Every structure is written in C-alpha cells, then in structure tokens.
Amino acid sequence: MPPELIAVLIAVSDDRPMVLTLEGGRLLPSGPLEAGHRSLQTGLRLWVEHQTGHALGHVEQLYTFADAPVDGGPDERRVMISYLALTRTRRGERGWRGWYDYFPWEDQTAPEGRALVQRIARLLDDWAGRAPSAAGQEARRQRVALTFGLDGLGWDDELVLQRYELLWEAALVPESAPPGAPVLPGLSMACDERRVLATAMARLRAKIRYRPVIYELMPDSFTLLHLQRTVEAVAGQPMHKQNFRRLVAQQDLIEETGEVAPDTRGRPARLFRFRREVIGARRIAGSKLPLARPI
Amino acid sequence: MPPELIAVLIAVSDDRPMVLTLEGGRLLPSGPLEAGHRSLQTGLRLWVEHQTGHALGHVEQLYTFADAPVDGGPDERRVMISYLALTRTRRGERGWRGWYDYFPWEDQTAPEGRALVQRIARLLDDWAGRAPSAAGQEARRQRVALTFGLDGLGWDDELVLQRYELLWEAALVPESAPPGAPVLPGLSMACDERRVLATAMARLRAKIRYRPVIYELMPDSFTLLHLQRTVEAVAGQPMHKQNFRRLVAQQDLIEETGEVAPDTRGRPARLFRFRREVIGARRIAGSKLPLARPI
DNA sequence: GACCTTTATGCTCATGTTGAGCATAATCTA
DNA sequence: TAGATTATGCTCAACATGAGCATAAAGGTC
Incomplete structure (x- = not known):
C-alpha cells in the first residue's frame, strides 16, 4: 500500500476560513x-x-501520519503525507466548508466560541476528576488549563491540535466517544482526517506570524480592514485595529492602488495590493498579530 | 517498497554539535x-x-522526502520519513561525527567559517554570472545575497537547507558536481541524506528560539557559559554574554544547584540545573538568542 | 604579596516594540 | 442636522533588546 497524499486546501471567503472537502x-x-x-x-x-x-x-x-495497525487485520496500514495549500475560493465551486464547522471552539472572535470553551472547561474538569490518582487529576487539570487558556493563562490560538487531542482523549468528540454518548458540536470526518485538518489550522496560524502567507488568501486588492478580518478569521482572535495597521504599514509589504473601496458604510477605505516583488527580495517577517483584549 | 524511517540524532559534546552516523x-x-x-x-x-x-x-x-523516480528504473522509489532526535553523547560511543564536518560554512562562530563564506560568495557570483539572461543573473545574485547574508543583509542561521540547495544547484557539492570538478570542503553522504541532515539543523536552530529544547542537549548540571557555548554551537553564531544571561535568568527555567563548577580558569561559575517540572506547567518560549556582532 | 589574566556577574543606557486608547476625518442614513 | 459608522493619525507607558561599563573572584607570575 503506497503512501497517500492528502491536501488541506484553505481559502477565506466572507471573512470565514473554508476547507475544500469531498x-x-x-x-x-x-x-x-x-x-x-x-x-x-x-x-x-x-x-x-x-x-x-x-x-x-x-x-x-505538513506532517506524515500513520494509522495504528489493526491486530489480525490486513498487513497494511494507511500512511498519509499531508499538505497545506492556500488559495482563493472561486464562485460556484462546491465542496467548501467552514473551518469552524469542524472546530467551533476555535473561533474566539465570536461570543458563541467563547461560551463553548466555558462549557468545555466544565466537561474537562469532570474528566480530570475521573483520573485514578490525585496526582493524575492535578496533571489533567493543569493540562486542560494550559491547553484552553483557563485560569488567566490566556488562549493560545496555535494549540489547535493539542485541544482536539485532549477532547479526543476525554471522549468528547464522535471519533472517540462510545456510541450514543453526548459529544461536542462540530462536524467530524472519516478516519482521522479531522486530525489532519487540525494540524493544518495550527500550522497556518503559526505561519501567518512569521511569513506573509496571509496574502495568498487575499484578492488582488483589498482594504486594511479586509486584511485584518482575514487574519482574525484565521487566528480566531480579534485584533487591535490601529496597531494592526501600524504593523502592516511598517512591514512595507503592501502599497496603495490609488483607488478606494466601493460601497462601504463609513468613511471610504483606500485599496491596497500586495507587493509581489518583495518576496525573495527581503527578509520578511509575518505580522506579530497585535491582539485585542477579548472584550 | 514501504516508507523508510530515518533519524538525525543530535548531541553536543565539547561545544561541538555531533550527529550519529553509520x-x-x-x-x-x-x-x-x-x-x-x-x-x-x-x-x-x-x-x-x-x-x-x-x-x-x-x-x-521533520519532513518526508521522496527520491525522483528513475526513468525505466524499478517501479519503486525511496520515501523517507525523517526525524530529529536530541540526546547526549555517551563515552566511548562510536559513529558520532561533527555537524560542521558536513557543513563547514555553517559555523559562523569560527573565523574559518566566515572566511569560507567569503570564498563561497565569490564562487556563487561566478555562477550567477553564468545565468542565461541578465534578469536571471540579477535574480541569482539576489538569492545568493539573501541566502548567505551578503551586502549587509545579515547571516540568517536558519537558512541551512536553502544554502545547501543553492550550493547543490551551483554544482559546488560532490552530490551534484560533475566528476572531477572542484567542490567545497565538507563531508557528503550517500543518496540525499545530507539534505536530511540540513533539514534537521535548520529545524533545531529554529526551535531553540521558541522552545527550551536546548536543555535536552545539556548534562544534569552546567554553568551558564556552558549553556551559552551549547547554544552558540547549535546556532553557529556568537552571543552577547551578559544579555544571554539576562535572558536565561528571566525565563526562570533553571535553578542553582548550590555548587560551583570545578577546575575552571577564572572566577568559579555557579552550577545550574534545568527545572524539569516547568515543562507542561507554563507556556514557555525558548530564548531570543541575543546575538553579538561577529567581531 | 603585588599584579596580571581570566571568567563571572551586576548594572546602566539608548533604542525599538507592543498594547492601549484618545482624537479627528470622511462617508452615509435617519 | 445629528447620529452612526468606518478610516486614519498620534501619544503614552511598559517592556524587550543590543551594547557596553564596572566590579568580583579565582589562579598564575614576578
């Protein structure tokens, strides 16, 4: 059985990150x-x-995964070499699904996402209490707090995979829950493919911080707010508007087109385009993601 | 032909990074x-x-590599799933080789490494001049300058793989040079395994910046200078001593053992140990590597 | 013992980065 | 005309970073 090649194709449309599925x-x-x-x-x-x-x-x-071999099963296992691909959606294309349909708790820009984390925190606290030893309970609680940013530790948007694996261990997702048991909201996927999706999300969130890959997801011209909303959609966290602009401006990776965005609500925003020529011409850092306090 | 598992096992001994080979x-x-x-x-x-x-x-x-399939050759190709492993050397173990024996130009702490880069810069400038078009020459020169930190761009220690691939393209390494042609100093490996080694180095250099993996390479107790020399050995760059200590101190990842290093030359240095318990207890960043100007 | 070399260690200073938020500008709508 | 809404400019404090001065504590040399 040859290794399989598997792709997580990501785009952002209407300020929502999307995945191409079958x-x-x-x-x-x-x-x-x-x-x-x-x-x-x-x-x-x-x-x-x-x-x-x-x-x-x-x-x-991204990463190469291998199924656990099945005892007495076929002598073969599925080896998946996974890839992250960035693109733009095209009108009328089918199969695009929202990222956050699979991981609703990862969207911390929306109040629903934050409420869901509160609920998860309670469920995981129960799970921690079911550990055999007192030390085990403490270890579980610490892990939960760290992974979900509880106790004032702060949400780390890059821990996508760790959160999913924790929920998997706690049998709160359909992939691991006993049949009929209650599970968290969120679509699941065949085999372990949701794990691949989580890995892709984690990588993308990490990568926008140190490489200007966000522009792969943008149309030719865009406003600064549009750019900010795209980053927020990917990171799942709100940003501080003025600081975001300051950062983007000082990176010097984009330039004005000279035009102004049509049909906006408030003061019209200038349009910008990515300066493709800087790729390879300079050493480029992504953006440090100036976070805003989640209101 | 099943995928192969391949390991780059790294240790640092006598302030030299080492690889375990066969x-x-x-x-x-x-x-x-x-x-x-x-x-x-x-x-x-x-x-x-x-x-x-x-x-x-x-x-x-680390990464999954695949050989290019051979035309008319066997219907099989070598797929390598590579791993980075960190450890300590043990007395009398055989097969350990110096990292920089394979990539002498990567050691920018030593004057020889810096001199070698100067020589490489000249050779690559010749290569750039052999590009067919003027635009191609300019593109090559830009790439060389960026990859080797010329023209005041500054050496980026993480570009290990990019540098190796550039030298490969320019036919300056035995893996790609025509037989008998002059090549750069540095051991080579069978197949494409030096590329795997370069990938490992790049990853490790990147990783010590944001995760405290350097302590995987340290003995139980060590002085601050020993720690600094280990980081310098891995990064291939000299650090600013006082700032290095300040950074390490404020990370709060190590504690004094209460003892003092035996047989040192100047004022005796205190010994420290890594606080294993902080792993998992805190969100931990590596060290920002306070670089020193290369004298 | 005085002095030099060597490494350890404490501290300062200028500069840059980041988080937070005030203030004003330019649109559209009620 | 008065909001409402988004864009944009600017300030301030806190902290991080790069550079380097100064002193401490060892051993060795004359």
Missing part, C-alpha cells in the same frame, strides 16, 4: 503516490486537480 | 516501516536502537 464534508482530497508522479508535490497537485478541479497555489508539507 | 559517516540510521511497528515513532526507535544501541529521547518528525 463526500459532503467527510473527506479531504487525497490519493496514493504513484510511480508516474515526478515528486510528492506533483502527485498531490494531480490528485487534487483531478478530484476537485481546483489548481493549487502555495503548498507546503 | 558506515563511516556516509549514512544515517534508518529502516523500513514494518507491519509490527505500533507507530512511526516506535518503528524509528526500534531501528535506531538496533543499529546504534542508542535509545532515543526527545523526538520530532
């Missing part, structure tokens, strides 16, 4: 590595284009 | 993923222990 959102585009593929990445591109018709832009390898 | 330094420990392996990591651990007798501590996945 089979009603249960699967990610994927296919086996074949002898004819010139490289892993070309193999991936061929499969995704074949299955979804969508060409890939910026692509980077 | 076959006189030509190979890294590796072996095929087998049905009996419970996970990728357990498979890796088994192979490394079997081949080298060394048990693995901190392990993390």
